[in-house]
Amino acid sequence: MWMARSPGKRPDAVLILLALLAGVTPASSAPLAIKGDVRDGSGAAIVGADVVILTGADIEVARVTSDAAGAFEAECPEATGCVLVVQARGFAGRRTLVRPSDLGASAVVVLEPQGVTERVTVTPMPGASQTTLETPRHVTTLESGELASRLFVTLPEAMRGMVGVSVQQTSTSQGSPFVRGMTGQHVVTLLDGVRFNTGTFRPGANQYLAFIDPNTVDRIEVMHGPSSVEYGSDALGGTIQVVSRRAGGGGDHFGVQGGGSVTGSSADRLASATSFVTGGVRGWSFLLDASVSSAGDRRAGGGDDSRSVATRLLGLPSSVLGSRLNQTGFRQTGTTAKGAIRPTASDAFSAQYIRGEQRGASRYDQLDGGLGNLVHFFDPQTLDFAVLRYDRVGLGVIDTLSARLSMNQQRDDRAFQNVNNNRAGLLSARTDERNRTRVFGYQVTTASIWARHAVSLGAELYDERVDAQRLERRYDPLSGGFDAGVPVRARFPDGAGYRTVGLFVQDGFALLPDRLHVSLGGRYSGYAYSQPASGTTPAAMVPAFETAAGQWTGAASVVLRLREGLVATAGVNRGFRAPNVNDFGSIGVSGAGFEVSPEEGVRLGGRSIEFGAVGLDGARRVETLRPESLTSYEVGLRAQGRRVSGTMSAFHADVTDFITRSVLVLDPVPLGTLIGGQPMTRQDALGATYTSLASTPVFVRTNGGHLRMRGVEGTVDVTVTSTLSAHANVAAVRGTDVATGRAPGLENGIPPLHGFASLRWQPRKGRASLEAYTMFAASQERLSGNDLAQARIGGMRTADEIRNFFNNGAVARGLVSQGVLSATGETVDQVIVRVLGPSRLPSPMYTAHPGFWTLNLRAGWRAASWSTVLFAENLLDRNYRIMGSGVDAQGFNVGIRQSVTF
Secondary structure, three states: OOOOOOOOOOOOHHHHHHHHHHOOOOOOOOOEEEEEEEEOOOOOEOOOOEEEEEEOOOOEEEEEEOOOOOEEEEEEOOOOOEEEEEEOOOOOOEEEEEOHHHOOOOOOEEEOOOOOOOOEEOOOOOOOOEEOOOOOOOEEEEOHHHHHOOOOOOHHHHOOOOOOEEEEOOOOOOOEEEEOOEOHHHEEEEEOOEEOOOOOOOOOOOOHHHHOOHHHEEEEEEEEOOOHHHHOOOOOOEEEEEEEOOOEOOOOOOEEEEEEEEEEEOOOOEEEEEEEEEEEEOOEEEEEEEEEEEEOOEOEHHHOOOOOHHHHHHOOOHHHHOOOEOOOOEEEEEEEEEEEEOOOOOEEEEEEEEEEEEEOEEOHHHOOOOOOOOOEEEEEEEEEEEEEEEEEEEEOOEEEEEEEEEEEEEEEEEEEEOOOOOOOOOOOOEEEEEEEEEEEEEEEEEEEEEOOEEEEEEEEEEEEEEEEEEEEEOEEOOOOEEOOOEEOOOOOOOOOEEEEEEEEEEEEEEEEOOOEEEEEEEEEEEEEEEEOOEOOOHHHOEOOEEEEEEEEEEEEEEEEEEEOOEEEEEEEEEEEEOOOHHHHHOOEEOOOOEEEOHHHHHHOOOEEEOOOOOOOOOOEEOOOOOOEEEEEEEEEEEEEOOOEEEEEEEEEEEEEEEEEEEEEEOOOOOOOOEEOOEEOOEEOOOOEEEOOOOOOOOEEEEEEEEEEEEEEEEEEEEEOOOOEEEEEEEEEEEEEEOOOOOOOOOOOOOOOOEEEEEEEEOOOOOOEEEEEEEEEEOOEOOOOHHHHHOOOOOOEEOHHHHHHHHHOHHHHOOOEEOOEEOOOOEOHHHHHHHHHOOOOOOEEOOOOEOOEEOOEEEEEEEEOOEEEEEEEEOOOOOOOOOOOOOOOOEOOEEEEEEEEEO
16 A cells, blocks of 8 residues: 655665664654545435444454544554455445555545445555555455355355456355466465465366355455465465354443345245344454255256267267256355454454355265266365454554464365166266365464554464375165275375465565565475375275475565556566365366376376377476476556546466376386276377276376466456446457466366356446446467366267267166167267267367357345345346356356344
């Protein structure tokens, strides 16, 4: 944020450090008063509004309520600046930043909760708040009022339409946002300032963000581009900060407030309900909330499934398997408990616990939507997240101090059978997995202001432990069920440990007061991975292995105010991603096939080649993985006017030592040799190996090379009239493998140009609103070999895969009887020729990912403490899917949300 303290000589960095170490306290003035009024859009006073005063480090320092005239008065420490959070029954909340120059006895801050004119973010610089106009990084926010006006099943779906964010869904219960062409373990997620990513996050899409109950979220902040200085490993594409609902109450008089909502929609047969209660009195507050949701099988646009296994492998319309997507329903519950106490004006203690659970979820791209398996459950999927926090305002030269102790436990259990199913899907092995990752985190962050410098220091340690088991079970005809199973090598080595440590410093200062702002930062991060030797049978054996390394990163950026409401930005940022538990030790079935760990590839003396290669030219020896590095250069322009506002950013990023999925090539080995605990079934002429779990060769992860990512992002907001406004955003990223000039082998591809546009009508004095909007994406012509191989994207078909499904999965589904495809009367050889052509060579369904656009409406009505939102989505019932998804998006969909507060 812009520092507006009285100008003075910039202190030397060494003197600052000595002062910090010595505990010297700089002269500071007494807290200054904030006076303001809370009014609605018509100018009428709002009585009893909850006004919370936060420091830049998100520390609560005061809480008051507006009086009978809508007025309030509170105090704020001058040095840190303050964020005002105003909430009133029947209104959307609002956050606004108050700078030191705004404070004083005569200052008046008028807040109108019905229309957010200023966005405030805490993500770019831990320990300090900034407006999105003035931050040196490109940040977009999604506020609570906007969340309430969106229809979604999971939290990731709520982010659709945010600038530069493309939300992939492997199945309806999952969601993984892309930021600047990257997702999964290349994007950091924070939950209330605590790292949510764990060492078992996999490349490409993952389901873990969907574990967070969307009904307890207050706002979402997305910082675009690398942010490893602030948040360490994984922060290459961007950072997503999820902020949960704050506890209310705690004013001069005891009070309780609460509310709830019910939501329903047709395409997913969604039914959900949520409720919360919060309250307290001076010095303490609490919050309790709970929610439950049930989603049925989805109906996609036109009642079709664009990647149906019946279409991909048999050339039949997807309608032969029904008009809804089978096994896409699930149930989700969430609970949150928070408590806070402020024993003094300077100290605060708080605790929170968040529980999320999904039941009945499946991975659709492994079922009817792709590979044709009959069983692939993700059940249960659970999150247990707890934080103990201590905050201090004023500690010598330290303006604010925050310390957190956290526990983040994620459970990811699965059960699946491979594609070689028999008529009842019983004789093939069923694999049951139990995977649990538990992370204990320790964080300390301080923020101090000296003259025109805002200095943030921090240290963190995350200590992880993985518990994993895998059983392979066979059908027993005598008992009519599965046997107890035998242990095989788990997806992750049981007992694997992963520890990361980070130390960082950031300094933001006004080189030219009110004109040129500079931000500098640096971090050292270290990581250590270990896996103990385990297993009593050859199929379950895991050798002992450990490795460790460190990484330095830095960032520099400037914000130049060209004139009032117009700023230019530029920055150089370096990010990195350390190999994690998933990289070092995981095995198992992925979207493209069966994978083994790099450690096993090294032990077998393997080499790696690109999928689809016709020779061994370019084959590389499999080695222990190194960290990925990214260097990004970015420029931007932001404008905020009375009627028109907008942003534009352009970036260029180079990624080196990128970890990619490659085909494992071995010298000739006997059939039955165990690879990743699975017996090898065949080996082709190049030396690629195969198991019964997939028709594609065995894969391994290697440091694959040099990628280049270039892109632009932009938004525009226009106030057409006093009642009519328009918004649009668009983003495009182009990725290139520098060595080949082709599209890089990112796990789920790179989203094409995509965006969002809306036209909104809302009278300032009225209670109704109406909005028409569209989401759109261009076609993606640049698909890598990895994209084409995936059933969810290119939909590659091979003769062997068609034959296996025809004789097994198609029989179990009733599509084939006595060796004949019932719909056409064809034999398997005739189907192969019809689908692949006379050559019978492998070919994809799609050589480009299709573009799309949708037409949608939503209308709202507010009356006292009640509000209603009506939705009509995909009015043209178009069939489409987001790039990289394993399931098509909703078809024509109507929904309603009814909310009440008290």
